[in-house]
Amino acid sequence: MDFCLSPKHAARQNEFREFADREIQPAGHTFPRENLRKMAGRGYMGLPIPREWGGQGEDFLTYILLIEEISRVCASTGVILAVHTSVGTFPLLYYGSREQKERYLAGLARGELLGAFALSEAGAGSDAAALRTSARRVEEGYRLNGAKVFITSGSEADLYTVFATLDQSLGSRGICAFLVEKDTPGLTIAPPEKKMGLHGSATTELQFADLIVGPDRLLGEEGKGFAIAMSLLDGGRIGIAAQALGLARASLEATTAHLNSRLAQGDQVSQWGRFTLADLHTRLEAARLLTYRAALLKEKGQPCSREAAMAKCFAADLAVEAATRCIDLWRPEEYAGEHPLYRYFCDAKVTQIYEGTNQIQRLVISRAILKTFHK
Numbered sequence: 001m002d003f004c005l006s007p008k009h010a011a012r013q014n015e016f017r018e019f020a021d022r023e024i025q026p027a028g029h030t031f032p033r034e035n036l037r038k039m040a041g042r043g044y045m046g047l048p049i050p051r052e053w054g055g056q057g058e059d060f061l062t063y064i065l066l067i068e069e070i071s072r073v074c075a076s077t078g079v080i081l082a083v084h085t086s087v088g089t090f091p092l093l094y095y096g097s098r099e100q101k102e103r104y105l106a107g108l109a110r111g112e113l114l115g116a117f118a119l120s121e122a123g124a125g126s127d128a129a130a131l132r133t134s135a136r137r138v139e140e141g142y143r144l145n146g147a148k149v150f151i152t153s154g155s156e157a158d159l160y161t162v163f164a165t166l167d168q169s170l171g172s173r174g175i176c177a178f179l180v181e182k183d184t185p186g187l188t189i190a191p192p193e194k195k196m197g198l199h200g201s202a203t204t205e206l207q208f209a210d211l212i213v214g215p216d217r218l219l220g221e222e223g224k225g226f227a228i229a230m231s232l233l234d235g236g237r238i239g240i241a242a243q244a245l246g247l248a249r250a251s252l253e254a255t256t257a258h259l260n261s262r263l264a265q266g267d268q269v270s271q272w273g274r275f276t277l278a279d280l281h282t283r284l285e286a287a288r289l290l291t292y293r294a295a296l297l298k299e300k301g302q303p304c305s306r307e308a309a310m311a312k313c314f315a316a317d318l319a320v321e322a323a324t325r326c327i328d329l330w331r332p333e334e335y336a337g338e339h340p341l342y343r344y345f346c347d348a349k350v351t352q353i354y355e356g357t358n359q360i361q362r363l364v365i366s367r368a369i370l371k372t373f374h375k
């Protein structure tokens with residue numbers, strides 16, 4: 001049993017950390033095109049995609065290390081990368097026909113195209129099988145009508161994986177996945193939502209009004225869309241766990257450096273402050289182990305839904321807790337101006353919500369535990 005990163009993983013982690021520190025800028029309220037361009041230049045937009053399809057052929061853990069390091073500097077860039085890869089590119093790799101892969105996959109892997117994932121609707125978030133966006137068979141292929149909400153990179157992506165139902169009465173078995181290009185007539189993109197955090201990530205509603213896609217844009221088979229969406233969630237959740245890890249580290253590193261500089265000036269840190277830091281650093285190591293282990297299981301093709309849910313839930317809660325508890329370790333007068341922890345807190349909150357809320361993760365975990373006990 002080895003709980004350390006291999007020399008190869010450790011070297012890549014260092015590379016990503018140096019790159020993020022040197023090249024990545026916190027996005028502010030602007031979509032971070034320049035960060036994405038720099039990542040594409042390094043092959044980071046398709047890190048875990050096979051080389052034959054334009055990627056770097058790296059394993060899933062290497063990709064997770066990348067998301068953690070990028071998110072530590074800019075969580076908006078982190079989520080854009082995570083969505084683009086985990087749920088924007090993997091669906092094509094796993095389920096695309098040869099023709100679909102040839103058309104889109106290398107462009108996505110090289111970062112020439114940006115991918116997005118459109119599942120959630122106003123009445124179908126946690127209960128995604130209740131989605132109402134409809135797909136009707138027509139002579140030219142399928143006609144889509146409906147709307148998707150809170151779509152990451154909605155206004156910036158080039159290609160969307162869109163989930164729609166052929167027949168709502170069939171429940172999850174009626175759902176299909178479609179590849180929809182940005183400029184398709186019938187697609188309207190609403191202005192980005194105003195959010196509490198992740199301001200650089202454009203989150204938008206997509207509306208479909210008699211949008212026609214050819215039969216060659218059906219991803220996988222008819223009626224398999226829900227299974228496709230669910231199969232992507234484990235990887236997506238491990239990606240969000242890594243984003244949360246990066247944010248927790250950002251809060252802790254800023255606060256630790258601040259306290260060390262106070263100590264260097266002969267100042268004191270209370271025992272309560274020291275214990276708070278000790279607790280948070282310990283939980284950070286635990287979150288890391290959960291996240292990296294889930295990534296290793298996924299890479300091996302082993303079941304990892306429970307582990308992915310544990311990692312996402314634990315790391316997201318920690319990211320919020322680290323930001324809030326660390327703030328208490330700064331002096332009252334240091335609250336003036338834009339405090340560094342303010343952004344980390346506002347960015348961290350959403351990691352408890354997307355890719356399944358943390359309540360949904362707890363449902364996944366408890367179901368797995370109870371099933372095990374009943375065996």
Ligand SMILES: Cc1cc2nc3c(=O)[nH]c(=O)nc-3n(C[C@H](O)[C@H](O)[C@H](O)COP(=O)(O)OP(=O)(O)OC[C@H]3O[C@@H](n4cnc5c(N)ncnc54)[C@H](O)[C@@H]3O)c2cc1C
Pocket residue numbers: 083117118119120121122123124125126127149150151152153195198203350353354355356357358359360363
């Ligand atoms: C910034 C941002 C980016 C996003 N990006 C994307 C994207 O790219 N693509 C996409 O498809 N979606 C995206 N989403 C949507 C996100 O996945 C959903 O918001 C999330 O799944 C929750 O769904 P909901 O908002 O409809 O909440 P609801 O499902 O209505 O839940 C409301 C509350 O009820 C709780 N709840 C619901 N069901 C249960 C239950 N069975 N047991 C216990 N508690 C329950 C939830 O935990 C939550 O607290 C994004 C959301 C945000 C905020």
